[in-house]
Amino acid sequence: MSADAWPKDVARHILDTVDSTNAHAFRLAPQSAGPCWILAGEQTAGRGRRARAWDSPRGNFHGTLLLHPTEPASQVALRSFAAALALRDAFVALTGLPQAFALKWPNDVLLNGGKVAGILLESSGAGQGVQHLAIGIGVNLIAAPDPALMESGAVPPVTLLAETGLRVTPETFLDALAPAYARWEATFTTEGFAPLRTAWLTHAARLGETIRARTGTETREGTFETIDDTGALILRQSHGPVAIPAAEVFF
Structure with a gap:
């Protein structure tokens, strides 16, 4: 094309x-x-x-x-x-x-x-x-x-x-x-950012699935719920959602 x-x-x-x-x-x-x-x-x-x-x-x-x-x-x-x-x-x-x-x-x-x-x-x-x-x-x-x-x-x-x-x-x-x-x-x-956030989430890999997010020496596991209006990853864990501004993500 x-x-x-x-x-x-x-x-x-x-x-x-x-x-x-x-x-x-x-x-x-x-x-x-x-x-x-x-x-x-x-x-x-x-x-x-x-x-x-x-x-x-x-x-x-x-x-x-x-x-x-x-x-x-x-x-x-x-x-x-x-x-x-x-x-x-x-x-x-x-x-x-x-x-x-x-x-x-x-x-x-x-x-x-x-x-x-x-x-x-x-x-x-x-x-x-x-x-x-x-x-x-x-x-x-x-x-x-x-x-x-x-x-x-x-x-x-x-x-x-x-x-x-x-x-x-x-x-x-x-x-x-x-x-x-x-x-x-x-x-x-x-x-x-709002229309970019909406479009990005439409094509996001593993949205709603369990992922791991590693920040420095700490690794958190949870459900990839969304991204917020700052672009941070929202990871839902047993105690509630956590906002992660920067991390390495593993599936």
Whole structure:
């Protein structure tokens, strides 16, 4: 299916090799007036959440959207949900397989139950403010990490190619992702988080099921009830619901 037109007033930088697209975004930030997508053929120092190394072979998608937000930091972070929804929209537009994709809290996209994409938000600013936001996105288009290297209980990685037979170039994926994100960004800035929360919950993986949420050294088990208006996970345990703002989730 053809992608929508490239969003108006959004710049685009295509690089062959870079250390990290997020790091490059912050280097561009001082002279960047508006939103900007950065796509790299490969990353030499890609990273995921908690500063973990992110495997970045050629043929996969390594991209970052640079934004200059005006909201308080707590609101800025909610764009991880906009990114997840945009990723799902892009996947569905390219594959025509809406039932195959689900969203895993806090920031992964699943394909047939396996992790196909991840999101990493990083920001820079002064004091409590956020001047620049980098939304880093990695997608396993044709290659995935060795499952044997994943920690016990983690969702196994999958690739778009192996699961669907569809070979998509990173540039083609960006052409679908950028307009999808622009739509959710417009919704977020005009209507707030509520419509994103509703849409995200519609596609949430394991909603209503028992999951484990690990924060540091503590692991809590309970029923994944919802997310609240701050994006926190609401886990129902025997003594009642618990709000968890950040955690690693295991199924």
